[in-house]
Amino acid sequence: xxxxxxxxxxxxxxxxxxxxxxxxxxxxxxxxxxxxxxxxxxxxxxxxxxxxxxxxxxxxxxxxxxxxxxxxxxxxxxxxxxxxxxxxxxxxxxxxxxxxxxxxxxxxxxxxxxxxxxxxxxxxxxxxxxxxxxxxxxxxxxxxxxxxxxxxxxxxxxxxxxxxxxxxxxxxxxxxxxxxxxxxxxxxxxxxxxxxxxxxxxxxxxxxxxxxxxxxxxxxxxxxxxxxxxxxxxxxxxxxxxxxxxxxxxxxxxxxxxxxxxxxxxxxxxxxxxxxxxxxxxxxxxxxxxxxxxxxxxxxxxxxxxxxxxxxxxxxxxxxxxxxxxxxxxxxxxxxxxxxxxxxxxxxxxxxxxxxxxxxxxxxxxxxxxxxxxxxxxxxxxxxxxxxxxxxxxxxxxxxxxxxxxxxxxxxxxxxxxxxxxxxxxxxxxxxxxxxxxxxxxxxxxxxxxxxxxxxxxxxxxxxxxxxxxxxxxxxxxxxxxxxxxxxxxxxxxxxxxxxxxxxxxxxxxxxxxxxxxxxxxxxxxxxxxxxxxxxxxxxxxxxxxxxxxxxxxxxxxxxxxxxxxxxxxxxxxxxxxxxxxxxxxxxxxxxxxxxxxxxxxxxxxxxxxxxxxxxxxxxxxxxxxxxxxxxxxxxxxxxxxxxxxxxxxxxxxxxxxxxxxxxxxxxxxxxxxxxxxxxxxxxxxxxxxxxxxxxxxxxxxxxxxxxxxxxxxxxxxxxxxxxxxxxxxxxxxxxxxxxxxxxxxxxxxxxxxxxxxxxxxxxxxxxxxxxxxxxxxxxxxxxxxxxxxxxxxxxxxxxxxxxxxxxxxxxxxxxxxxxxxxxxxxxxxxxxxxxxxxxxxxxxxxxxxxxxxxxxxxxxxxxxxxxxxxxxxxxxxxxxxx
RNA sequence: GCCGGAGUGGCGGAAUUGGCAGACGCGCUGGACUCAAAAUCCAGUGACCUUAUCAGUCGUGCGGGUUCGAUUCCCGCCUCCGGUACCA
Numbered sequence: 001x002x003x004x005x006x007x008x009x010x011x012x013x014x015x016x017x018x019x020x021x022x023x024x025x026x027x028x029x030x031x032x033x034x035x036x037x038x039x040x041x042x043x044x045x046x047x048x049x050x051x052x053x054x055x056x057x058x059x060x061x062x063x064x065x066x067x068x069x070x071x072x073x074x075x076x077x078x079x080x081x082x083x084x085x086x087x088x089x090x091x092x093x094x095x096x097x098x099x100x101x102x103x104x105x106x107x108x109x110x111x112x113x114x115x116x117x118x119x120x121x122x123x124x125x126x127x128x129x130x131x132x133x134x135x136x137x138x139x140x141x142x143x144x145x146x147x148x149x150x151x152x153x154x155x156x157x158x159x160x161x162x163x164x165x166x167x168x169x170x171x172x173x174x175x176x177x178x179x180x181x182x183x184x185x186x187x188x189x190x191x192x193x194x195x196x197x198x199x200x201x202x203x204x205x206x207x208x209x210x211x212x213x214x215x216x217x218x219x220x221x222x223x224x225x226x227x228x229x230x231x232x233x234x235x236x237x238x239x240x241x242x243x244x245x246x247x248x249x250x251x252x253x254x255x256x257x258x259x260x261x262x263x264x265x266x267x268x269x270x271x272x273x274x275x276x277x278x279x280x281x282x283x284x285x286x287x288x289x290x291x292x293x294x295x296x297x298x299x300x301x302x303x304x305x306x307x308x309x310x311x312x313x314x315x316x317x318x319x320x321x322x323x324x325x326x327x328x329x330x331x332x333x334x335x336x337x338x339x340x341x342x343x344x345x346x347x348x349x350x351x352x353x354x355x356x357x358x359x360x361x362x363x364x365x366x367x368x369x370x371x372x373x374x375x376x377x378x379x380x381x382x383x384x385x386x387x388x389x390x391x392x393x394x395x396x397x398x399x400x401x402x403x404x405x406x407x408x409x410x411x412x413x414x415x416x417x418x419x420x421x422x423x424x425x426x427x428x429x430x431x432x433x434x435x436x437x438x439x440x441x442x443x444x445x446x447x448x449x450x451x452x453x454x455x456x457x458x459x460x461x462x463x464x465x466x467x468x469x470x471x472x473x474x475x476x477x478x479x480x481x482x483x484x485x486x487x488x489x490x491x492x493x494x495x496x497x498x499x500x501x502x503x504x505x506x507x508x509x510x511x512x513x514x515x516x517x518x519x520x521x522x523x524x525x526x527x528x529x530x531x532x533x534x535x536x537x538x539x540x541x542x543x544x545x546x547x548x549x550x551x552x553x554x555x556x557x558x559x560x561x562x563x564x565x566x567x568x569x570x571x572x573x574x575x576x577x578x579x580x581x582x583x584x585x586x587x588x589x590x591x592x593x594x595x596x597x598x599x600x601x602x603x604x605x606x607x608x609x610x611x612x613x614x615x616x617x618x619x620x621x622x623x624x625x626x627x628x629x630x631x632x633x634x635x636x637x638x639x640x641x642x643x644x645x646x647x648x649x650x651x652x653x654x655x656x657x658x659x660x661x662x663x664x665x666x667x668x669x670x671x672x673x674x675x676x677x678x679x680x681x682x683x684x685x686x687x688x689x690x691x692x693x694x695x696x697x698x699x700x701x702x703x704x705x706x707x708x709x710x711x712x713x714x715x716x717x718x719x720x721x722x723x724x725x726x727x728x729x730x731x732x733x734x735x736x737x738x739x740x741x742x743x744x745x746x747x748x749x750x751x752x753x754x755x756x757x758x759x760x761x762x763x764x765x766x767x768x769x770x771x772x773x774x775x776x777x778x779x780x781x782x783x784x785x786x787x788x789x790x791x792x793x794x795x796x797x798x799x800x801x802x803x804x805x806x807x808x809x810x811x812x813x814x815x816x817x818x819x820x821x822x823x824x825x826x827x828x829x830x831x832x833x834x835x836x837x838x839x840x841x842x843x844x845x846x847x848x849x850x851x852x853x854x855x856x857x858x859x860x861x862x863x864x865x866x867x868x869x870x871x872x873x874x875x876x877x878x879x880x881x882x883x
Numbered sequence: 884g885c886c887g888g889a890g891u892g893g894c895g896g897a898a899u900u901g902g903c904a905g906a907c908g909c910g911c912u913g914g915a916c917u918c919a920a921a922a923u924c925c926a927g928u929g930a931c932c933u934u935a936u937c938a939g940u941c942g943u944g945c946g947g948g949u950u951c952g953a954u955u956c957c958c959g960c961c962u963c964c965g966g967u968a969c970c971a
Binding site for chain 2: 239300369833
């Protein structure tokens with residue numbers, strides 16, 4: 001493919017268009033509303049933050065926010081937290097010379113819009129557009145430096161055309177298939193429900209019973225990528241916890257599969273076990289109730305009990321099953337042969353064995369597995385110890401070795417193999433790993449089993465019985481064949497249905513679109529029906545970061561040259577709630593696209609950061625019950641119940657409508673301005689920590705911005721008279737250079753709260769000074785600008801600069817100027833600080849030590865003692881150890 | 884239960900490699916300005932002891948340990964938050 005890439009001149013090379021908002025302001029006081037409108041207008045109109053494709057002259061930086069679902073409620077204070085952090089990084093890096101890609105879009109397909117539509121009769125497309133407009137307006141009011149020309153919307157046919165195209169790529173690679181899968185079917189509502197809409201086996205709305213109903217579903221073979229998703233995730237610069245969660249989700253375990261011959265029948269039961277070394281301890285087997293062999297293995301006498309159990313299991317959701325604390329099960333009446341010792345062991349069914357993992361059947365070793373132990377105890381099945389517990393380990397775990405050997409206690413730890421031998425092989429006395437390979441070799445030689453690997457990860461259920469999603473590019477032809485829609489026929493438009501309510505049958509809403517449903521193959525003229533399932537919300541968010549590299553391309557999903565230039569995403573910031581699903585699905589698609597040669601990197605997101613939750617302030621009474629904020633009176637720093645007068649305790653919780661502790665960012669911006677809002681969000685604490693919102697805290701940064709303003713703007717609106725070109729005194733110069741270093745280092749580390757502290761220290765000092773060097777003021781404004789860009793642009797302009805400061809080179813600091821002439825050294829006696837001495841910066845250890853010993857206070861503490869040791873930390877302290 | 888993260892003043896938080904705990908901000912107290920208030924500015928603000936100063940003792944969830952020295956490292960616990968759920 002030929003590159004569509006071209007080099008554009010930076011925006012400043014073009015003449016500036018006219019403007020309706022005055023581009024010079026002269027007010028003497030800090031008026032956030034006025035200057036924020038002015039600069040937001042300026043940036044939008046001049047496209048200040050346009051990312052330049054394939055610019056070879058600058059290093060690129062792709063900084064991505066998790067794009068929001070544009071809900072009807074608008075943004076809450078949690079959204080702008082991560083967005084502010086990335087905006088600071090972007091603005092900082094532009095000044096450091098990077099070509100920054102920073103974009104925003106809308107993950108706009110999904111359930112809430114459809115539900116809202118059904119309640120109000122408004123079409124989801126209408127609600128979605130309205131919500132998007134609101135979100136865009138809100139995000140622009142924060143002054144985020146997005147390249148708005150790259151805005152994308154997953155519900156736009158120009159976008160989902162390519163979502164469908166990627167599906168065709170997966171399909172052609174054999175990674176998409178249909179399978180019978182149980183869905184949550186609610187007969188009363190006549191619809192299929194998503195897992196999150198089902199609570200305790202009942203529908204979230206209406207509380208109607210929900211049953212598990214098998215249905216043909218599209219599945220994606222993510223399991224084929226399990227190993228690579230695991231291995232290639234290791235090296236990523238992601239939070240360790242997130243990588244760990246993905247590892248657990250993928251859930252690789254190594255072990256063996258073993259065949260057990262059914263007694264008196266031709267069938268074999270295949271099981272997966274991670275502990276083939278415990279085969280001699282297997283005293284029964286368990287099949288999942290849904291296992292295909294259950295019918296064949298059930299003896300006439302057990303028929304009724306087995307059927308009843310199967311029925312009960314069917315009506316339970318996975319959740320119900322796992323919440324059951326007591327083990328349940330039914331004997332099938334059949335026996336199988338333990339391959340290592342030829343013993344006949346009973347075959348049971350129980351819902352503690354899951355049909356979807358391994359082979360849906362297990363060998364049970366009750367002596368050394370807690371679940372099997374509980375089951376065996378309940379049903380009086382023999383328990384045979386084949387590991388003698390390590391004495392020390394057993395003592396530590398408070399488990400009696402004798403009890404284990406007697407089969408009255410369970411031991412899952414290490415120990416010595418016993419009673420594990422047949423005529424051909426013995427595991428007795430072997431360590432676990434050797435026993436494992438020994439038995440696997442024996443099983444393989446006898447054709448009874450082999451070493452193998454299993455994953456917890458399942459294939460991805462990819463279809464939804466919903467209206468508001470991407471239609472599948474698939475048609476079912478009259479001759480029974482399935483056709484994947486050709487690229488030329490894409491997009492398959494979502495029909496504009498007026499009625500998209502559930503059909504009352506298992507057919508999805510799209511089956512109501514009669515005209516749309518009829519499909520004729522443009523090549524062969526063959527007729528058929530379109531697929532009526534839609535894709536899940538994950539689909540659009542699986543690749544949006546790629547589209548941002550080339551959002552308007554109608555010839556391809558993206559231009560390879562642009563993809564190669566911008567990818568991978570250098571920094572991705574978003575909530576930890578997406579740690580597994582979104583991030584794993586996106587990695588999966590990316591690897592498929594990589595294998596197909598459409599993208600240039602095997603991993604999409606180089607560095608990942610999760611912002612912490614912003615909590616609301618809540619109150620609870622003496623019994624610990626929460627009290628909604630509108631029922632709380634505040635007096636003298638204490639909190640009381642409006643009705644009962646009881647004193648309440650303040651504590652942080654997740655913001656919720658019911659507690660009335662949700663903070664609306666629009667109100668904060670309206671009252672204090674976007675700059676104060678942004679700074680407070682960053683000042684609350686470390687980005688990744690959960691932290692409580694306290695509106696009083698906004699006052700602090702708001703006051704700081706006022707002080708910063710007054711440091712530079714005089715009472716008449718002109719520059720403060722203290723601002724001059726005279727050189728900086730030594731102390732001020734040191735503070736300036738310290739501040740440049742500290743703020744830059746903190747931005748690199750995304751430690752914004754400490755950068756703000758340093759800027760506050762700077763203003764506290766310089767605000768007092770009668771001489772304020774103009775260059776120092778300009779540098780300060782630049783340091784401030786990533787966090788508070790509006791006030792910074794305004795002050796920059798007033799300091800005499802004609803152009804935006806967005807690309808003004810970041811100030812440099814001089815290591816030499818950070819140094820102090822004299823140092824204050826702490827003198828400790830036996831580790832306790834007892835005095836301070838002032839020494840010249842270059843003083844040698846002996847001189848410092850002598851000065852320390854000479855200090856009067858130190859001498860008091862040394863009285864009657866002998867200094868036996870002196871520890872000197874250069875430039876910091878002297879510790880005199882005395883006896 | 885398992886996995887991950889965190890416990891520091893009245894509150895949010897800071898502290899480089901183990902080197903003055905509490906930067907910065909909120910709140911509070913006192914003062915200046917004002918007819919008064921708000922705003923602003925100045926000073927103080929971990930606890931205890933002391934009339935106060937100077938000084939001293941204690942202090943980073945709890946109990947131990949290593950070290951001249953521990954918020955930081957090690958061992959054992961407690962509490963809170965997030966994730967996960969019988970994965971053989």
